[in-house]
Amino acid sequence: MNALETVALSRRRRRVWALRDCDLAVPEGAVTALVGANGAGKTTLLHVAVGLLAPTDGEILVFGRPSGRRGADLARVAFVAQEKPLFGSFTVAEMLRFANATNPGFDLAAARARIAEADIDPRRRAARLSGGQRTLVALALALGKRAGLLLLDEPLAELDPLARLQVRGALMAAVAETGATVVLSSHDLAELAETCDHLVLLDRGRVRLAGEVEALRDRHRVITGPGEAAADVRELADVVHQSGTERQTTALIRTHLPDLPLGERPGIEEIVLGYLRRPEAP
Incomplete structure (x- = not known):
């Protein structure tokens, strides 16, 4: 089964097509790099996948079921937006408790363990976290859902090299543990080459290239x-x-x-x- 699949997917805002006739398939268990220039449609695709935007035309499937505003069970999907929005007045511990109360099946113990491994004080308020710490907290919250599909929009953006290494290591360790399918949007092609086994290239709203990385290289x-x-x-x-x-x-x-x-x-x-x-x- 494909974890994420689109069929002639299009999204238009006024007269501009953010996505146009996109056909792609992300195999279950893959770690997929979603790449393209600024404005290619990467964020729009992720927002449609989690129901934040509705498609203008076409269909998007999550584990074989239609997604969008009225579609698939989004409990199987976790999303980390580029801005890593967290409640600034909440402490890390309060955010974990809130996630546990609002997400059935949330693995609070595992999320707390990831925060401890990252050496983040759970009493610290979100507004006082560094960029790398915000990303690690957002990732811990997303992974706590135990979702089968993890969508990450530029998770490494604006991080220093050490923080990028820490975030990437935490992500890959979690993926190895849970077997989740990951779609990772990023501009850093060198890092993606070390992390991802599948590629989707968007260009001006269209899928330009897609496939397993080693097969594409061959x-x-x-x-x-x-x-x-x-x-x-x-x-x-x-x-x-x-x-x-x-x-x-x-x-x-x-x-x-x-x-x-x-x-x-x-x-x-x-x-x-x-x-x-x-x-x-x-």
Whole structure:
């Protein structure tokens, strides 16, 4: 079963399409990187998935059931917004008790343990937490729901390197423990490559590329050589993006041939940047 699936999903605000005919599938148990430039539709997609926004057209399914304002059981979904909204006047302990009272099945003991592991004083008020501490508290609250699907909108944004490492470690440890499906929106492609096994690339409201990370790397190559090098492989592959001069060029190519004896397997960052630089969708 797919944990999250969309079929021709569209969302329009006035005359602007934030999402347009999006088809994607996130396998259950995957850790999925949701990437794209600013304004690509990442936050809109997550907001539609949790019912904060209604789709204009199409359908979104969570564990096979329609989601949205009147759809699936959202108890199976946990969401951490980019702003990590917490009640500033609440202490951490009060927020945990509030979450326990308002979410059936909330694992209060596990949430408290995560706060203790992060060395956060439960008596501290949310308004006095650092950015990294706010993220760790929001993550503990989300994971406490024991949800099957965890949606995270830019959880590492504006964190210092040490805090990013701490948050990422806490997330992956929790995922290993619970087996939850994760969709993680971020601009940091290098960190995502170390964390995620699935990729969804949004570009101007459309799904540009999606699939298992290693399979995507297998289907692409980076070749470097004379300017005509990319032209020579057009019968075997699609040139996603090419840059350089006639004397020296670098091209990202996509092929459906297994074990194409050309170039090198690209990293996920090279693949994403290649598609974002391509003027038209493939």
